[in-house]
Amino acid sequence: MKLAIRTLALVCAFLLTACATNPAGRNTLNMIPASQVNQMGLAAFAEYKTKKRVANAPREQAYVECVSRNLIAQLPDQQRSLPWETVLFDDETPNAFALPGGKIGVHTGLLAVAQSEDQLASVIGHEIAHVWYGHGGERVSQQFAAQAASAAVNAYAGSRQDGNSQQVVALLGLGAQVGVLLPFSRKHETEADVAGARLMAEAGYAPGEAVALWENMARAGGPNVPTFLSSHPNNRQRIEGLQRMQDELSQIAAVAQAAGRPKRCR
Numbered sequence: 001m002k003l004a005i006r007t008l009a010l011v012c013a014f015l016l017t018a019c020a021t022n023p024a025g026r027n028t029l030n031m032i033p034a035s036q037v038n039q040m041g042l043a044a045f046a047e048y049k050t051k052k053r054v055a056n057a058p059r060e061q062a063y064v065e066c067v068s069r070n071l072i073a074q075l076p077d078q079q080r081s082l083p084w085e086t087v088l089f090d091d092e093t094p095n096a097f098a099l100p101g102g103k104i105g106v107h108t109g110l111l112a113v114a115q116s117e118d119q120l121a122s123v124i125g126h127e128i129a130h131v132w133y134g135h136g137g138e139r140v141s142q143q144f145a146a147q148a149a150s151a152a153v154n155a156y157a158g159s160r161q162d163g164n165s166q167q168v169v170a171l172l173g174l175g176a177q178v179g180v181l182l183p184f185s186r187k188h189e190t191e192a193d194v195a196g197a198r199l200m201a202e203a204g205y206a207p208g209e210a211v212a213l214w215e216n217m218a219r220a221g222g223p224n225v226p227t228f229l230s231s232h233p234n235n236r237q238r239i240e241g242l243q244r245m246q247d248e249l250s251q252i253a254a255v256a257q258a259a260g261r262p263k264r265c266r
């Protein structure tokens with residue numbers, strides 16, 4: 001038992017040194033260096049590309065890349081300089097994701113739900129914000145911490161906790177796509193909504209279209225909730241939150257538009 005307590009103390013000491021502050025000013029747990037989380041994201045994306053069909057649609061591919069580029073241009077230096085890549089996948093489910101390291105995936109099915117360039121920008125902006133705020137890495141850290149703590153507590157009994165790589169991929173943000181449903185927490189969703197909507201407005205896109213997009217998304221599901229909403233819960237609160245931000249966002253967008261943004265993609 002002494003050993004378990006000592007292990008637990010070590011874990012706790014380690015956790016204390018692993019705290020950081022994210023761009024929203026919230027204290028977060030970061031047990032894994034960002035460079036390593038990025039590597040995990042790149043590996044997950046490379047694997048996803050071998051399993052899913054990349055869309056053979058050059059115009060649409062150019063379109064999603066162009067919208068991503070307009071948004072990425074407004075990120076802080078450190079984030080903007082990531083090797084961003086946007087890939088359109090041939091999949092009818094209305095879905096999109098972004099992984100640490102700067103990899104964005106958009107399903108062809110999303111283009112039917114996001115009825116304007118501005119609506120598409122609101123989804124991609126939201127996904128980029130998850131990466132910008134380090135949500136994937138934070139989720140992996142939380143999972144490791146929980147496993148380490150429970151491993152320490154169970155050490156005496158000799159129980160083992162093995163990592164699950166598919167779960168790690170899901171934690172990074174590929175949840176619904178790999179069939180493991182791990183919805184982002186309400187805290188992460190709210191942060192991504194706020195940061196994503198500001199990013200979209202700074203790129204000159206019409207902020208009201210973010211509200212329209214989420215309403216479309218809810219309608220598109222009919223009785224079946226679209227996969228994207230399952231991994232991005234709290235739709236009603238999300239819409240209300242975005243509505244409350246509209247005045248602020250409109251002012252940001254007006255400044256951006258006066259400066260000639262966005263360069264339209266369609």
Ligand SMILES: [Zn+2]
Pocket residue numbers: 126130184188189192231232
């Ligand atoms: Zn989200």
